Amino acid sequence: MHPLIDAHCHLDFPDFDADREAVVERARAVGVSHFVVPGTTRERWPDVLALGKRDDVGVCLGLHPYFMDQHGEQDLAALETALDEHPEVVAVGECGIDARFADTLEAQWRLFDAQLRLARDRRLPVVIHCVRANDRVARRLRQLALPAGGLIHAFAGSPEQATAFLELGFVVGLGGAVTFDRAQRLRRAVAALPDEGYVLETDSPDMPLAGHRGERNEPARVAExxxxxxxxxxxxxxxxAAASSATARRLFGL
Structure with missing residues (x-):
């Protein structure tokens, strides 16, 4: 098997504190050679950066829309400083829009916009969390024309939405959602993607695959x-494996 890359996993999360090395070894045993770990809150960045000292880990720093209550006024300035001080960071993210949370949507957009500008100014790709907002996010990305593109993480949209992101220089992340029979629209999109249009990811410890509900997800499952x-x-x-790993290496400069 060609070496696999888990293009999005939260190996820094406390869920892995008890057995992180064993989790990595299980992934290696099924052919995973590299892990991309995105930051979600300022508080987590030190743990993410510590993982980035490993040869087999690429790291991203960002402020995730799910954790709006944890982001403070100074966090954007701190992100800018961290990006300047850590040239090893491969992307800005995880950032984006989660439209399930209407009460914070306006604040989410402000935070997302600011991170997109940081990525544009530094010519870094962005890792985007996009839930129930594919069309609006694509419209914003079209306006900003980001030079290094990025990843639409955990893509769950239609073939047309996938095409719109690809035309903007982005790739889509395919994870556990593709393993569910009911995800017919997503499965049609997966079948229609060009070979260079996607990366594989797990979003560990979240997004368990079909048949693994209620279990902690881990990078070894990227083989499934x-x-x-x-x-x-x-x-x-x-x-x-060969196509997705080549795309991940190209996108993140691994």
Whole structure:
């Protein structure tokens, strides 16, 4: 099997404190050679950066829309400083819009916009969390024309929405959602993607795969995601692993 890359996993989360090394070893055993770990809150950045000292980890720093109550006034300035002080950071993120939380939506957009500008000014890709907001986010990205593109993490949209993101220089992240039979629209999108249009990811410890509900997700499962994507695309797992890993390396400069 061609080496796999888990292009989005939260290995810094406390969920892994008890057995992080064993989790990494299990992933290695199924062919995962690299992990991309995004930051979610300022408080978590030191743990993310510590992981980034490993040869097999690429790190991103950002302020996630899910944790609006944890972001303070100074956090954007702190992000700017951190990006300047840590040239090893491969992307800005995880940032974005989660439209399930209407009460914070306005604040989410302000925070997202500011992070998009940081990415644009530094020519860094962005890692975008986009829930129930694909069309609005695509419209904003079109206006800003980011030079290094980025990743639409945990993509769950239509073939048309996928195409819109690809045309803007982005790739889509495919994870546990593709393993559910009911995700018919997403599965059609997966089948129609060009070979260079996607990366594989787990979003560990979240987004468990079909058949693993209620379990902690972990990067080793990216091998199962690979097999599911291969089946949907009528390709070999080997071909999907090679294509997705090449795209992840290109996107993040790994």
């Amino acid at each position: 995601v690979c097999r599911a994507v291969a089946e949907l695309r009528g390709q070999s797992p080997q071909a999907v």
